[in-house]
Amino acid sequence: APLVAIIGRPNVGKSTLFNRLVGRREAIVEDKPGVTRDRLYGVGSWEGRHFLLVDTGGVDPSLDTGLPGDIRSQAEVAIEEADLILFVLDALEGATTVDFEIAAHLRRSGKPVLVAANKADSDRRELAAAALHELGLGEVHPISAAHGRNVGDFCDALLERLPAATEVAPVPIPPGTRLAFIGRPNAGKSTLINTLMREQRVIVSEQPGTTRDPIYLPFKYKDRDLVLTDTAGLRRRKQVARAMEKLAAIKSIRTMERTQVVVLVIDATEGVTDQDQRLARMAFIRGKGVVVALHKWDRVTKDAKLARDRLRHTQESLAFLERPWIVKTSVVGEGRDRGEGRSFNLDELLDASVRTAAALQKRIPTAALNQELQAAVADHSPPMWRAKPVRLYFATQADSEPPLIVISANHGRCLGPDYERYLIRRIRTRWHLRGIPVRLVVRGRGR
Numbered sequence: 001a002p003l004v005a006i007i008g009r010p011n012v013g014k015s016t017l018f019n020r021l022v023g024r025r026e027a028i029v030e031d032k033p034g035v036t037r038d039r040l041y042g043v044g045s046w047e048g049r050h051f052l053l054v055d056t057g058g059v060d061p062s063l064d065t066g067l068p069g070d071i072r073s074q075a076e077v078a079i080e081e082a083d084l085i086l087f088v089l090d091a092l093e094g095a096t097t098v099d100f101e102i103a104a105h106l107r108r109s110g111k112p113v114l115v116a117a118n119k120a121d122s123d124r125r126e127l128a129a130a131a132l133h134e135l136g137l138g139e140v141h142p143i144s145a146a147h148g149r150n151v152g153d154f155c156d157a158l159l160e161r162l163p164a165a166t167e168v169a170p171v172p173i174p175p176g177t178r179l180a181f182i183g184r185p186n187a188g189k190s191t192l193i194n195t196l197m198r199e200q201r202v203i204v205s206e207q208p209g210t211t212r213d214p215i216y217l218p219f220k221y222k223d224r225d226l227v228l229t230d231t232a233g234l235r236r237r238k239q240v241a242r243a244m245e246k247l248a249a250i251k252s253i254r255t256m257e258r259t260q261v262v263v264l265v266i267d268a269t270e271g272v273t274d275q276d277q278r279l280a281r282m283a284f285i286r287g288k289g290v291v292v293a294l295h296k297w298d299r300v301t302k303d304a305k306l307a308r309d310r311l312r313h314t315q316e317s318l319a320f321l322e323r324p325w326i327v328k329t330s331v332v333g334e335g336r337d338r339g340e341g342r343s344f345n346l347d348e349l350l351d352a353s354v355r356t357a358a359a360l361q362k363r364i365p366t367a368a369l370n371q372e373l374q375a376a377v378a379d380h381s382p383p384m385w386r387a388k389p390v391r392l393y394f395a396t397q398a399d400s401e402p403p404l405i406v407i408s409a410n411h412g413r414c415l416g417p418d419y420e421r422y423l424i425r426r427i428r429t430r431w432h433l434r435g436i437p438v439r440l441v442v443r444g445r446g447r
């Protein structure tokens, strides 16, 4: 789906517009209980067309200072990523210096921009909004995000500016296991990618397409075909403000969709953060395998206690990944950003990725699966259902990547989450399914 970014000064009503466009639809970022749901990305739709919407405002409360510098970094990232930019102005206040600065950026970018003059709640204010043409970004749409006034027309205009879905031919995917480095800005992704490319002699050839296309870099590792999956531009951009990490997550989502194994790069000097957990969950929800690189390990080894704590905390806070491979990595020395430093444990990281991919693609033989099911039932019988014992007849693996186990029973949905978890745990343990999601469905027979 095309990416639409809302940018503008604080308090012009960006989030109100965001909520109006996304409505009650699910926010993309998270759907697990216990994790704060932020409404920064969502899927907007109009007339049956969907677009990914990101609200660049409110990313970090400290950003909302109105400082032009911060606004500029927001604008830069948004401009680079987005297919269309919604530039929101305040019809009451008119154009400020900051607005002119943003407008100048937008004009230079050459990206399609749609200008909304928000808070145009009345005819009089609509007229006032006309003055905003002076920004030189074309037609200004007076809207009221809060009241819905003119929002329909605005959405029509939005659709007109969106790139057609079929504009770019899809990039062919080379054969092999696809892995991608995902993580927060500054975790060390580029360093790892550059080092890997250098050590594995990955040849980067120019690929056609836009900067937002995925790029696939095939290489051989121990006689296996691996494909480094990346989003163009990742290695180029250095100046992404820390505050923009959530927008950077959009990039992660896009890369994630194209990969099989996600190498989650954790900055060991900081440890696992909420955003890391969120990225990991996103990967799992999408059926990806996850390998953890506990990176910059060189910086915690001097302190043995810190190192121990970091490792334990990583295991604990990512426990929902079901014993993922956690590999301590580092790249140290001169020119490490360019991949010229000395690397530590990169082979182990690739080995772990290969193992995780194998788990993801595992085909469990039906006979063995049923033996395990019988053994599991013998060790710990299923709960009763409506005062009758539940019978589990037969198990089969219906799908892989990730594995889907289907069990037929005398009743569907009768096992309860605890017992289902128990069965999944048995299967995971027996077949070493680490760092991957395993799905289980219980189907009833008859009534």
Ligand code: GDP
Pocket: 183, 184, 185, 186, 187, 188, 189, 190, 191, 192, 295, 296, 297, 298, 299, 329, 330, 331, 332, 336, 337
């Ligand atoms: P990205 O934003 O995730 O791509 O992160 P970068 O690869 O740009 O790295 C961020 C910073 O961490 C840079 O200053 C790197 O030099 C530094 N860095 C990367 N890897 C390591 C490492 O293993 N050890 C140490 N000490 N620093 C690292």
